[in-house]
Amino acid sequence: ETGVTQSPTHLIKTRGQQVTLRCSSQSGHNTVSWYQQALGQGPQFIFQYYREEENGRGNFPPRFSGLQFPNYSSELNVNALELDDSALYLCASSLGQGSVFAGELFFGEGSRLTVL
Amino acid sequence: GENVEQHPSTLSVQEGDSAVIKCTYSDSASNYFPWYKQELGKRPQLIIDIRSNVGEKKDQRIAVTLNKTAKHFSLHITETQPEDSAVYFCAASRDFGNEKLTFGTGTRLTIIP
Numbered sequence: 548e549t550g551v552t553q554s555p556t557h558l559i560k561t562r563g564q565q566v567t568l569r570c571s572s573q574s575g576h577n578t579v580s581w582y583q584q585a586l587g588q589g590p591q592f593i594f595q596y597y598r599e600e601e602n603g604r605g606n607f608p609p610r611f612s613g614l615q616f617p618n619y620s621s622e623l624n625v626n627a628l629e630l631d632d633s634a635l636y637l638c639a640s641s642l643g644q645g646s647v648f649a650g651e652l653f654f655g656e657g658s659r660l661t662v663l
Numbered sequence: 664g665e666n667v668e669q670h671p672s673t674l675s676v677q678e679g680d681s682a683v684i685k686c687t688y689s690d691s692a693s694n695y696f697p698w699y700k701q702e703l704g705k706r707p708q709l710i711i712d713i714r715s716n717v718g719e720k721k722d723q724r725i726a727v728t729l730n731k732t733a734k735h736f737s738l739h740i741t742e743t744q745p746e747d748s749a750v751y752f753c754a755a756s757r758d759f760g761n762e763k764l765t766f767g768t769g770t771r772l773t774i775i776p
Contacts, residue, residue, distance in 0.1 A: 551706075580763070589669075589752050589766030590707065603763050606664070637706070652697075652764070654706040 551640050551655035559661045560628050568623040568658045570638030578602075578643035579621040580652070581613060584635040596621055597643050625660075633662045665690040667755050669767030676743055677775050684770045686753035687735040693755040696729060696736045697764070702749045710751075711738070740772075748774045 552571045560566050572579050578597045582590035592605035596615035610626040619640070625632055635657040666689040676682045688696075694715035699707040713720045713727045713736065720727050724743075729736040740747055750771050754764040 582766075587769070589667075589754075589768050590764075592763050592765070595763060605763070651709050654708070656706050 551638055551653050553636075553638050553655040553658050555658055556656065557659045557661075559663060561663050562628055562630060564628050564662075565624065565626045566628060566660060568625075568636050568638075568660070570621045570623070570640075570655060572619045572621065572638075572640035573653050576640035576642050576653070577619050578641045579615055579619065580639045580641070581621070581623045582637040582639065583607075584637055584657070586634070590637055593623070602643075628662045630662050633660060635659050665693060665755055665757075665765040667753060667765050667767040669753050669770060671770060672768065673771045673773070675773045675775055678743055678745060680743055682738075682740045682743055682747070682772055682774075684738045684751055684753070684772070685735060686737070686755075686767050687733075688755045688765075689734070690755070690757070690765075691734065692757050693765075695756045696727070697754050698727060698738050699752045699754065699766075700749045701752065701769075707752060743774045745774050745776055748772060 551573050554569045580595040581593040584590040593607050594604040595602045599615045612624045615621045637657045638655045639652045641652050669686045697712035698710050700710045701707040711722050711725050711727050713729050724741045726739040750769045752769050753767040756764045
């Protein structure tokens with residue numbers, strides 16, 4: 548059984564640029580959630596994808612967007628990067644069962660984004 | 664939306680002593696409360712969770728208590744060991760297994776040998 552993997556692990560961008568972060572969910576999982584963890588803070592929910600559809604969104608602007616693919620892997624895209632976007636971006640997968648989600652949330656190691 | 668407050672932000676205890684971390688939440692509809700442990704540079708990992716229909720849950724040295732009336736829940740670690748040193752996060756959500764978790768700000772626990 549493979550765990551949740553994210554890429555890249557570290558990256559540096561400048562203000563105004565765009566970034567794409569990738570996540571491969573754990574084998575058998577069909578739900579992917581993305582979280583932003585600023586330094587010294589708890590993770591904040593960005594959005595969730597279930598079977599390729601967005602299933603809930605946190606308090607993040609539209610320049611944060613995502614995709615989920617048929618193999619349940621996912622991408623997080625951030626446009627027009629701002630300095631405050633510097634954070635650890637965590638992807639987490641789980642097994643959703645219809646409208647009743649169940650099962651432990653498994654996190655990846657994260658992608659650390661620095662915006663200069 | 665939900666707001667979760669966590670205290671203390673840092674906690675140091677002697678090895679073998681107990682540690683307690685407390686969280687309060689604002690949304691009375693929340694009914695699932697997990698705790699995550701995050702070691703330096705590592706991913707958060709679930710260590711224990713509790714649903715609102717249960718007041719207490721224990722797993723070896725770790726226990727969680729929930730007071731729905733007061734909207735607070737606590738993590739208790741007994742007989743602490745050096746490997747318990749990490750940052751601990753509480754979280755809340757409206758549905759068990761619902762991944763739309765609202766996290767607290769974390770407690771850095773240091774076990775002093």
